Amino acid sequence: xxxxxxxxxxxxxxxxxxxxxxxxxxxxxxxxxxxxxxxxxxxxxxxxxxxxxxxxxxxxxxxxxxxxxxxxxxxxxxxxxxxxxxxxxxxxxxxxxxxxxxxxxxxxxxxxxxxxxxxxxxxxxxxxxxxxxxxxxxxxxxxxxxxxxxxxxxxxxxxxxxxxxxxxxxxxxxxxxxxxxxxxxxxxxxxxxxxxxxxxxxxxxxxxxxxxxxxxxxxxxxxxxxxxxxxxxxxxxxxxxxxxxxxxxxxxxxxxxxxxxxxxxxxxxxxxxxxxxxxxxxxxxxxxxxxxxxxxxxxxxxxxxxxxxxxxxxxxxxxxxxxxxxxxxxxxxxxxxxxxxxxxxxxxxxxxxxxxxxxxxxxxxxxxxxxxxxxxxxxxxxxxxxxxxxxxxxxxxxxxxxxxxxx
Amino acid sequence: xxxxxxxxxxxxxxxxxxxxxxxxxxxxxxxxxxxxxxxxxxxxxxxxxxxxxxxxxxxxxxxxxxxxxxxxxxxxxxxxxxxxxxxxxxxxxxxxxxxxxxxxxxxxxxxxxxxxxxxxxxxxxxxxxxxxxxxxxxxxxxxxxxxxxxxxxxxxxxxxxxxxxxxxxxxxxxxxxxxxxxxxxxxxxxxxxxxxxxxxxxxxxxxxxxxxxxxxxxxxxxxxxxxxxxxxxxxxxxxxxxxxxxxxxxxxxxxxxxxxxxxxxxxxxxxxxxxxxxxxxxxxxxxxxxxxxxxxxxxxxxxxxxxxxxxxxxxxxxxxxxxxxxxxxxxxxxxxxxxxxxxxxxxxxxxxxxxxxxxxxxxxxxxxxxxxxxxxxxxxxxxxxxxxxxxxxxxxxxxxxxxxxxx
Numbered sequence: 001x002x003x004x005x006x007x008x009x010x011x012x013x014x015x016x017x018x019x020x021x022x023x024x025x026x027x028x029x030x031x032x033x034x035x036x037x038x039x040x041x042x043x044x045x046x047x048x049x050x051x052x053x054x055x056x057x058x059x060x061x062x063x064x065x066x067x068x069x070x071x072x073x074x075x076x077x078x079x080x081x082x083x084x085x086x087x088x089x090x091x092x093x094x095x096x097x098x099x100x101x102x103x104x105x106x107x108x109x110x111x112x113x114x115x116x117x118x119x120x121x122x123x124x125x126x127x128x129x130x131x132x133x134x135x136x137x138x139x140x141x142x143x144x145x146x147x148x149x150x151x152x153x154x155x156x157x158x159x160x161x162x163x164x165x166x167x168x169x170x171x172x173x174x175x176x177x178x179x180x181x182x183x184x185x186x187x188x189x190x191x192x193x194x195x196x197x198x199x200x201x202x203x204x205x206x207x208x209x210x211x212x213x214x215x216x217x218x219x220x221x222x223x224x225x226x227x228x229x230x231x232x233x234x235x236x237x238x239x240x241x242x243x244x245x246x247x248x249x250x251x252x253x254x255x256x257x258x259x260x261x262x263x264x265x266x267x268x269x270x271x272x273x274x275x276x277x278x279x280x281x282x283x284x285x286x287x288x289x290x291x292x293x294x295x296x297x298x299x300x301x302x303x304x305x306x307x308x309x310x311x312x313x314x315x316x317x318x319x320x321x322x323x324x325x326x327x328x329x330x331x332x333x334x335x336x337x338x339x340x341x342x343x344x345x346x347x348x349x350x351x352x353x354x355x356x357x358x359x360x361x362x363x364x365x366x367x368x369x370x371x372x373x374x375x376x377x378x379x380x381x382x383x384x385x386x387x388x389x390x391x392x393x394x395x396x397x398x399x400x401x402x403x404x405x406x407x
Numbered sequence: 408x409x410x411x412x413x414x415x416x417x418x419x420x421x422x423x424x425x426x427x428x429x430x431x432x433x434x435x436x437x438x439x440x441x442x443x444x445x446x447x448x449x450x451x452x453x454x455x456x457x458x459x460x461x462x463x464x465x466x467x468x469x470x471x472x473x474x475x476x477x478x479x480x481x482x483x484x485x486x487x488x489x490x491x492x493x494x495x496x497x498x499x500x501x502x503x504x505x506x507x508x509x510x511x512x513x514x515x516x517x518x519x520x521x522x523x524x525x526x527x528x529x530x531x532x533x534x535x536x537x538x539x540x541x542x543x544x545x546x547x548x549x550x551x552x553x554x555x556x557x558x559x560x561x562x563x564x565x566x567x568x569x570x571x572x573x574x575x576x577x578x579x580x581x582x583x584x585x586x587x588x589x590x591x592x593x594x595x596x597x598x599x600x601x602x603x604x605x606x607x608x609x610x611x612x613x614x615x616x617x618x619x620x621x622x623x624x625x626x627x628x629x630x631x632x633x634x635x636x637x638x639x640x641x642x643x644x645x646x647x648x649x650x651x652x653x654x655x656x657x658x659x660x661x662x663x664x665x666x667x668x669x670x671x672x673x674x675x676x677x678x679x680x681x682x683x684x685x686x687x688x689x690x691x692x693x694x695x696x697x698x699x700x701x702x703x704x705x706x707x708x709x710x711x712x713x714x715x716x717x718x719x720x721x722x723x724x725x726x727x728x729x730x731x732x733x734x735x736x737x738x739x740x741x742x743x744x745x746x747x748x749x750x751x752x753x754x755x756x757x758x759x760x761x762x763x764x765x766x767x768x769x770x771x772x773x774x775x776x777x778x779x780x781x782x783x784x785x786x787x788x789x790x791x792x793x794x795x796x797x798x799x800x801x802x803x804x805x806x807x808x809x810x811x812x813x814x
Contacts, residue, residue, distance in 0.1 A: 048735070049731060049734035049735045050733075050734040050735070050739065050740065050742060051730050051731055051733070051734030051735075051742040052734075079727075081727060081731075082727050082730055082742070082759075082762060082763065082764070083763070084743065084761075084762060084763045116727065117725075117726075117727020117728065117730070117731060118726060118727040118759075118764050228731065229727075229730075229731050229734060306713065306801075306805075306809070307809055310805070310806050310808075310809030310810045311809065311810065313806065313810045314809070314810030314811045316810065316811060318524075319489075319524075319525060320486075320488060320489050320523065320524020320525040320636075321524065323458050323489055323524070323636075324456060324458055324488075324524060324635065324636050326457075326458065327456035327457040327458030327459075327636060328454075328455070328456045328457070328458075332457065333457065335457060335458040335489070336491065352489070352525075354491075355489060355491060356489065356490070356491040357489070357525045394713075394806055394809075395806060396803050396806050396807070398713075398717070398806070399717050399720065399801055399802060399803050399805070399806060400803070401717075402713070402714055402717030402718065402721070402801075403717045403718065403720045403721030403723065404721045404723060
């Protein structure tokens with residue numbers, strides 16, 4: 001597997017475009033479209049929030065029941081969540097408009113929205129945006145990159161990645177883009193992630209690969225503990241790579257799965273590392289666990305602790321907050337057996353052993369914690385299972401962004 | 408029932424004192440002692456965090472097994488949590504010192520600590536503090552108030568309350584003090600709360616009254632979602648009111664219970680309203696629930712949502728975040744049936760009806776949300792059950808306090 005430059009237009013047959021439709025933002029691109037020259041198989045995972053945005057309901061319906069998918073229309077600025085029947089009807093209108101412009105069936109168009117909850121979409125501008133984007137669709141790397149920029153809300157950087165693998169002599173490409181960066185606590189965030197691939201694979205295995213992999217990737221990140229109404233990951237495969245179609249869990253499946261995992265993990269980490277207002281990616285590893293479930297519960301409890309996140313912002317080796325967050329997670333372990341390490345590009349330091357502080361250097365700890373990517377590893381010495389979760393620090397800017405997000 | 412001035416020294420026979428022991432803070436009082444002239448029955452509830460501070464372990468042991476309790480020694484600055492066997496031995500040494508000074512048994516002394524996790528207590532200064540405080544013990548209202556000030560950490564105001572009831576012609580007094588104000592998410596917080604009463608009651612009913620009431624009071628507040636290692640509520644009764652001892656759930660029990668509830672709810676709300684860095688008390692009421700449990704889950708999910716808390720700081724009627732937090736709580740309900748109101752001293756406004764926004768005035772909403780106490784009420788229209796939870800807004804100062812708390 002090799003990483004290549006690009007995103008959603010890296011794989012064969014995929015095109016993208018974007019426009020400044022003035023959905024809510026002014027003077028910036030805020031709509032994007034992804035289109036495949038040929039029909040795609042699709043897999044999707046969505047928020048578990050009971051309050052599901054209208055596009056989530058539309059996409060689940062289409063992915064589950066449409067014979068194929070060929071386009072995705074995305075807008076930033078308004079989430080189309082808590083908008084009732086009117087909001088849902090706008091999903092259908094959006095799909096209809098795109099279908100007419102692209103000459104494809106209405107049920108082959110997915111939609112996604114991110115932004116403020118509770119406002120209705122300005123459908124005149126959505127329709128106008130689609131009309132502008134259709135003739136601009138392009139397979140260039142730049143088109144994918146521009147689309148990744150257009151779907152940003154409070155994100156500070158665009159997020160995309162692409163990789164290539166070889167299956168039976170054929171080059172298969174997987175590319176993706178996503179956006180954060182608040183209300184990010186995916187149980188399945190307003191995380192939106194779009195993955196495109198030219199692999200030939202059965203729909204059943206495409207769905208299975210995505211379903212399994214989100215547990216270790218998107219579902220292991222948290223910016224603020226708020227699981228959004230709009231979280232959506234969509235994976236489209238159009239088969240244009242020409243590999244022998246993957247219809248069973250063979251070596252080709254494993255190769256594809258590992259590459260998909262790399263794409264998903266990379267995008268998930270990019271979201272955590274660009275959490276609203278954050279200055280650092282905070283990685284928490286639990287090792288020596290009895291079970292994966294226990295390790296997941298412990299690691300997620302630490303990355304969601306406001307006190308721990310504020311300490312990371314302060315470059316403060318306040319390990320007591322990490323142990324505290326593990327303690328209230330609901331998972332059982334013996335606090336008096338825990339070893340804890342801080343690690344970053346600046347070095348690695350063992351801070352506590354068997355639950356009690358070692359005489360470490362605060363100065364060295366602060367140096368380690370001042371890097372843009374910081375890892376805390378807790379060894380609970382109960383078994384062989386492990387898990388990694390990704391979050392970010394809690395900063396003044398997080399509060400600033402969210403105290404007046406709607407204004 | 409009438410509220411009176413005072414706190415832990417309001418009830419007959421209770422004395423308090425405090426001192427500047429320089430446990431960690433300089434130039435302020437940081438140790439307090441509560442003492443009853445006669446032996447007390449005691450009830451306690453403690454953190455459910457697996458990582459329990461040494462004083463929590465000590466107190467549970469003493470409350471459960473000692474024949475009676477007569478004193479409590481409290482320090483602020485160092486939590487004596489994650490301190491291993493050494494930390495636990497310091498609880499015993501503290502109790503021993505106090506026992507000698509007060510001429511009472513070692514096992515009748517409770518201890519409580521709040522502050523930084525992972526540091527050992529400076530036992531020379533603890534012992535010196537006890538020696539200074541013993542002769543200063545006084546039943547004056549002022550002594551109680553000073554003790555309430557000495558146990559503060561990041562609290563900005565002292566927290567105490569006292570009430571009187573009449574039982575069979577006898578005046579019974581209940582007084583209490585507590586402190587917050589970070590790591591507050593009591594499941595049973597570093598909440599410490601101390602309640603003293605001169606009621607005559609059986610130990611069994613004293614324990615029962617506290618056990619039942621914390622569910623609707625301390626356990627319904629959250630500052631930051633972090634359940635501390637040190638959370639402790641201690642309730643001492645010395646029987647000096649001279650009422651006929653309460654030994655069954657009769658009318659006297661109900662009268663006492665209601666008064667205890669008032670004291671607990673008042674202290675709990677004072678903690679939430681003085682959450683670290685906060686500018687407002689945020690009350691969330693769920694009504695029309697199918698069950699109490701459902702209402703509790705929904706209300707606690709909203710008060711712990713970082714996004715909702717930041718919006719309250721911004722006086723922003725961002726109701727979508729409230730609905731979102733209800734949606735990911737794990738409780739079932741129909742988002743399209745929810746009515747939501749904002750209310751404060753400035754007025755009451757219905758914001759959404761059946762899950763969709765009404766054409767309310769943003770200006771009026773902002774006015775309502777600019778008060779120091781703000782209530783959001785969600786009617787989920789499923790039944791008659793309800794619950795109220797208390798939190799606070801998420802501010803720049805919360806981040807500031809917690810980014811460098813140890814320095």
